[in-house]
Amino acid sequence: MKFFKLLKWPTMHLLLMATLMLAEVSSVASAAESLQNLFSTPAPPPGGVTIFVAKEVVTMSPTVKSATAVAVRDGRIIDVGEKADLMARFKDSKGLTVDDSFSKKIITPGLIDPHLHFWLFALVSNAHFITPADWQLPWGDAKGVVGEKAYMKRLKEVEASLKDPRELLFTWGYHASFHGKMNRALLDSVSRTRPIIVWQRSVHEFYFNTKALEMLDTKEADWQGKGEASDMANWKDGHVWEKGMYLVLPKLFPVIGSPEKFELGLERARDYIHAGGITSASDPGVQLPEKMILQMISILEGGAMPFDYYLIPAGNVIYDANGKDADKAVSVSRDMTHRLNGEHVKWVPDQIKLFTDGAVFSQLMQMKDGYLDGHDGEWIQTPEDFADSAWAFWKEGYQIVVHQNGDMGLELSLNTLEGLLHRLPRYDHRFGIHHFAFSEEAQVKRAAELGAEISSNPFYIHVLGEQYSKVGVGPERSEVMARGRTVLDSGAHLSFHSDAPMAPARPLVLMWSAVNRIGLSGKKVLGPHEKVTSEEALRAVTIEAAHAMRKENEIGSIDIGKKADFTIFEENPLTADPKKLKDLSIWGTVFEGKKFEIKKAAKGIVMSAETQKRLAILDAPDRETSGVHTHHGDACTANQILQAAAALYGN
Numbered sequence: 001m002k003f004f005k006l007l008k009w010p011t012m013h014l015l016l017m018a019t020l021m022l023a024e025v026s027s028v029a030s031a032a033e034s035l036q037n038l039f040s041t042p043a044p045p046p047g048g049v050t051i052f053v054a055k056e057v058v059t060m061s062p063t064v065k066s067a068t069a070v071a072v073r074d075g076r077i078i079d080v081g082e083k084a085d086l087m088a089r090f091k092d093s094k095g096l097t098v099d100d101s102f103s104k105k106i107i108t109p110g111l112i113d114p115h116l117h118f119w120l121f122a123l124v125s126n127a128h129f130i131t132p133a134d135w136q137l138p139w140g141d142a143k144g145v146v147g148e149k150a151y152m153k154r155l156k157e158v159e160a161s162l163k164d165p166r167e168l169l170f171t172w173g174y175h176a177s178f179h180g181k182m183n184r185a186l187l188d189s190v191s192r193t194r195p196i197i198v199w200q201r202s203v204h205e206f207y208f209n210t211k212a213l214e215m216l217d218t219k220e221a222d223w224q225g226k227g228e229a230s231d232m233a234n235w236k237d238g239h240v241w242e243k244g245m246y247l248v249l250p251k252l253f254p255v256i257g258s259p260e261k262f263e264l265g266l267e268r269a270r271d272y273i274h275a276g277g278i279t280s281a282s283d284p285g286v287q288l289p290e291k292m293i294l295q296m297i298s299i300l301e302g303g304a305m306p307f308d309y310y311l312i313p314a315g316n317v318i319y320d321a322n323g324k325d326a327d328k329a330v331s332v333s334r335d336m337t338h339r340l341n342g343e344h345v346k347w348v349p350d351q352i353k354l355f356t357d358g359a360v361f362s363q364l365m366q367m368k369d370g371y372l373d374g375h376d377g378e379w380i381q382t383p384e385d386f387a388d389s390a391w392a393f394w395k396e397g398y399q400i401v402v403h404q405n406g407d408m409g410l411e412l413s414l415n416t417l418e419g420l421l422h423r424l425p426r427y428d429h430r431f432g433i434h435h436f437a438f439s440e441e442a443q444v445k446r447a448a449e450l451g452a453e454i455s456s457n458p459f460y461i462h463v464l465g466e467q468y469s470k471v472g473v474g475p476e477r478s479e480v481m482a483r484g485r486t487v488l489d490s491g492a493h494l495s496f497h498s499d500a501p502m503a504p505a506r507p508l509v510l511m512w513s514a515v516n517r518i519g520l521s522g523k524k525v526l527g528p529h530e531k532v533t534s535e536e537a538l539r540a541v542t543i544e545a546a547h548a549m550r551k552e553n554e555i556g557s558i559d560i561g562k563k564a565d566f567t568i569f570e571e572n573p574l575t576a577d578p579k580k581l582k583d584l585s586i587w588g589t590v591f592e593g594k595k596f597e598i599k600k601a602a603k604g605i606v607m608s609a610e611t612q613k614r615l616a617i618l619d620a621p622d623r624e625t626s627g628v629h630t631h632h633g634d635a636c637t638a639n640q641i642l643q644a645a646a647a648l649y650g651n
Contacts, residue, residue, distance in 0.1 A: 120203065201361070356410075436456040455497050
């Protein structure tokens, strides 16, 4: 405002006239690029124009709803419309190319996942998948296994398939609710000569056979006298969980995360993310050592990188590591984001990840009315630490992303946000509430009024809704997990994310979950009044996901001036049968104007009819699994512990 007060009217008049003239010029085809491009210096010579032709272009734009062609130059969209109009407009452009390869396909904005853990999936990808559901992966499919006997049978089959008798058998996906009990004796029954390590489905527990403990040169005394860590370990069962993982990770991490394995995992994770049609992804809560970040940048940038990967620091880890000095945590975070950046793998400045309550997969979220079986939830950051660190980042203008699962965790988030706004009002702060498992309608309304944004994981309702209706939480709360309609009706922004590997990094699976709200049995619809439409779901993984990342001016819709990032469908997701959304075929993507075909379809996770039959057996009174409540976390909470181990290894 001071700038305008210093200007005389004639000067302001000239500025206004110049602005109006520029606006007029920009409306003609010869100047379709954004003003930002017009003023950029130095400007490289413009490349040739490529017109991508489609059966239909679904834009997610507020202006042009649909079209049949998109004109692209230098990785940017310069026009959208009908094929004939664009060809006439650019017929005299040097190097004009008309690409008809998508003429029978559907172009949408590139799909976006605003919350996944790429590097963690890279570690998981090196394991043998033995999980409750089928996984379709670029490097091979894994059939789902349900039941204790079926799990042990599959584990023995994998063991027998390994030719080297000394090779480590490392598997991921075990879950007590689906696979029954697990301990060292069971793993020893599979092999006493081969090391076997079982990584639990939520990456927050490990089981070892005797040979694996010998391989790690770990003795019983090493697990004793270590405070909370020792309380979360059972030597007899070869089992560590939560902070108990600190007892083994310094020796385990170089085994499962060696440079060679991490490189293979990164390449696999890159192919897996791309196979979901994703062109942009954000990873909130990264705190890796420089060595591993440099390796990520080198590997990913060194190959065909078909998407942007944005990193956001883990504010809670930095806060704890710096003696809970919140101002120092801000300084460390700011320094981190200005170093170690590649072209497509880069830190997001002025964004931070904080935590409230515990994991939904472990029923450690903080619930206002408690649990039916009387157990307690947990705080990842105490309310005092959460408020202290939030204020430090807030006053410096940071956008805060919050891990929240229980309705009490949501209450803490909203109370803190209200306090922050009272102390220092901010416009367009985009305080992000992520995961959003449990909430009350009044809380959603309050979140909207405070300007909070919701990014939910709708896969929760599919994979956990029916189980939690019976165990721990009850149907009244479980059937409205990951609310959709209530959020939209409140006027709040709603995006979807996977938190991969917790949910598959498959935006179509997230859309399908939110639109249909079908439980794991494949039969029951949970909270039908919280369903969203296919269009609302597509918005949640395109323009709304971009808004959650503060990237809506760059990606998320097909508009002039934005990046030429597209996902290519065989069928229009807006008109397809909603129940078939997760099964739609994706040809590939266009990233920054370049085509990247998906070489092997990989839908991620599918419940086959056979697996659903097994689930029906598990629901019987004499089911194979015990149903005992166990404490295991999710990908976000696991990051804190695994990254601490990575820091030790990386240094």
